[in-house]
Amino acid sequence: MESAMPVFRRKVNYYETDRMEVVHNSNYMRYMEEARMYWMDALGMNCRELEERGIVIPCVSAEQKFRDYLRYDDIFTVKLVLEEFTGVRMKFSYEFYNEASGVNCFSGTSEHYFAKQGDYKPMSLKRKHPKLFKQLADLVKA
């Protein structure tokens, strides 16, 4: 899905750097989460509301390529694409760009599944949440 969505844009916080003076690698999973939830929000799929309906979306796997460093006060943008959606699982890709230099500083993917809150058992959206299913299915096709 090549979206006409508002772009996720973020400044690096001081506390996200480490003694190498660059963003610590553990923060990229957090940035990916922020970008993904921003994207879902913009589409009307707020994760807090989903949890109130008993749906959680745990992460199953992730891949990360650290291409260039981000430093304190750098601004970066994230291009997010919903790559796959099976009805139970979805997979996203993320490309991070340093806004000032234009450099593609990070590439990542993350795979998630829809689960029942409480026991984290996989949940098929098609039967339980047909509207949400259709919305995601349409997005991945686009």
Place this chain on the structure above:
Amino acid sequence: MESAMPVFRRKVNYYETDRMEVVHNSNYMRYMEEARMYWMDALGMNCRELEERGIVIPCVSAEQKFRDYLRYDDIFTVKLVLEEFTGVRMKFSYEFYNEASGVNCFSGTSEHYFAKQGDYKPMSLKRKHPKLFKQLADLVKA
């Protein structure tokens, strides 16, 4: 309480430093939590078990004095004292020492209350959990 307890001892992780090359200040609340839960564990008050009995222990207030820097790979020890216990609230003090230099690098306090899981309403231990009440009352008196 001047305890004859095992001392909490910890090495600074790389990811806990920031671009000033020292431990980021936000980590001290985490170190205080680790030291406090270590102390409670040693006394048979494991927080996971308390939560299974419906008790949570939120933080109400904290004070922090950053006296000297801790750096990656430094080892520090924490001297913890239960300063006050009212039956609903308890207050701890913490003194951190750089093990190699002996320097008192940090002093802190934190105040907590016993609460009912779910609504976080204050809970008087005396009535609901008399054994736990007695144990803490004895410790603060000592």
Place this chain on the structure above:
Amino acid sequence: MESAMPVFRRKVNYYETDRMEVVHNSNYMRYMEEARMYWMDALGMNCRELEERGIVIPCVSAEQKFRDYLRYDDIFTVKLVLEEFTGVRMKFSYEFYNEASGVNCFSGTSEHYFAKQGDYKPMSLKRKHPKLFKQLADLVKA
């Protein structure tokens, strides 16, 4: 200083919550840092530029009162006041408000000193950086 400054406004991230389902207490030092650097940026005192001029601003002490919980997806605003400025040290106060409810959910202070990068020795701004000195002195008087 009661400023006519743009207000720092922030949404709580999922990864900032803990198993009590509220923001973990260690994040408030991070939020205070974000609000403080936002305020300094708005006044033309960007911390990255200050570091390029050899100035770092470590935290000396902090106080925190946790008045009410913040949860994932909550939006909060921070009212920051520069309370004191001695030429070497400055002290800020912070009031956090839950935007939806208006509740004053957190109060904090933090004290910092101006230091030479490298050895972290205190630095008097008056002699070394008179413009920055005047700017902060004017702000605290206002």
Place this chain on the structure above:
Amino acid sequence: MESAMPVFRRKVNYYETDRMEVVHNSNYMRYMEEARMYWMDALGMNCRELEERGIVIPCVSAEQKFRDYLRYDDIFTVKLVLEEFTGVRMKFSYEFYNEASGVNCFSGTSEHYFAKQGDYKPMSLKRKHPKLFKQLADLVKA
């Protein structure tokens, strides 16, 4: 390398959980770092000493498979293997086990390169640090 090394063993901290009541996924990069530096320490390759000799070891890429949840107070162990070493790059694999259940709860890899502190340019250990080169080459062959 199937090592007879001391096993890295760790308890999950409260602050590492999120509102799903399990360890937040961003912490696994931190746990991998802890296990890796523990392993390097045990082999006499302390990262602080390496940095004092001008060597940093940034992460180039990582993969993560979240197989089962870790919760507050769980103890896990990490089986680390140095899979590849080229003289400039090294790749590790990590298997995490829940100590109580024996479940393989996480699998990961991370790839790093040796770099010059300051400009992060790749550094060939063979010429610059032949002892370190030999030590790692022997380990990966074993």
